[in-house]
Amino acid sequence: MKIRTLAVGNFAANCFILSGEENHALVIDPGDDPDQIERILRDNRLVVVAYLITHGHMDHISALAEMEQRIPAPVGIHPADAAWAFGGANQMPPWYGTPKRPGNLHRSFTDNQDWTDFGMHYRVLATPGHTPGGVCLYFPGAKVIFTGDTLFAGSVGRTDFPGGDEGALNQSLHRLAQLPDETVVFAGHGPQTTIGQEKKTNRFMRA
Template sequence: MIHEILPVGLLQCNCSILGDETSREAIVIDPGDDIPVIQATLQRHGLTVKSILITHAHIDHIAGAHKLKQLTGAPIYYNENDLPLVKMMDVQASWLRMPVPEVAPPDSPLRDGQVISVTGIEGTVLHTPGHTQGSVCLYLPQNSLLIAGDTLFAGSVGRTDLPGGDTRQLIHSIRDRLLTLPDEVKVVPGHGPNTTIGEEREDNPFLQDTYYQ
């Protein structure tokens, strides 16, 4: 599988491009900005976008999705519990002093357990509320890969002080949905370096027993 990670936009959101070497079909996850860079990477690999997946509706993850859809015709998927965040996109834009992007409801909502696939690639949606109420991760067991959005980071977890955040809920989402995965699963967070489930289970200070109460 082709996997390109592109830090995009002001906050360097990790946009993942997942492409199949044979079918040349692709999934783009969190195209928050820098669509020309994303498009150039797709062209370099000869990939056709079939799905655009948003892990959560914060502006740095979703702002470029509509533009990418216009260029590719691919549908946009995200969890409907984040529609309140979409409705306040103007407020989100003011936080970063950036123009208000065009963001529409999802072409199809993401549900827990839903399978997202293109020819040669298949992942399962894990609903992990806490950073936002609609936060999801995409787990690709055949590739030992988890695209974690802003739920889990290397040595940290998603912030919960923005609208829709809930610390207790976030920790339980990670414990119940992510730490049950095999140690060797590679974790691509929404920002910053990659990690593994095993490393975070062992060393992440936010995931010790005192945080589970």
């Protein structure tokens, strides 16, 4: 599985394009810059089979409706974040505008759900705390996890936004700490790391 990382928008949110067999692709968190995302897909002749959303914050979903309109494919998101992600509550800062609702919200994520898309196998881990419906997308075969804003290299997601819950975040981090140390972490912002590295050096993961 090939992983392409693009930092999109004013918050430099990481959008990931994963590709497996026969150029089928998963797009994780199309947060902005739809032209750039579309160009990479077209230049590499990638066929989008799903859009996967780690959580509903606007810096991770602002190009979702536009992408889904240009290149239709099912969208996976946890219902606890879909409930507010496409409304006025998701508007900070105001100049970003309210993210539009895509037409095709066909995959309702639940905890421990397994999906396989053209050889790309992943498990949804519900990891609330940063948002109520935040998930991590774990690819056990490839030994990688996409953590959204739950876990960063050296840090963790804020819990002071609406719906944030510090106790829940700590439980979610505890759960991530059970994954194999060599698991490579692709976070929603900033560089990649590993579970083992974070257990050693990230004070939130040690607590």
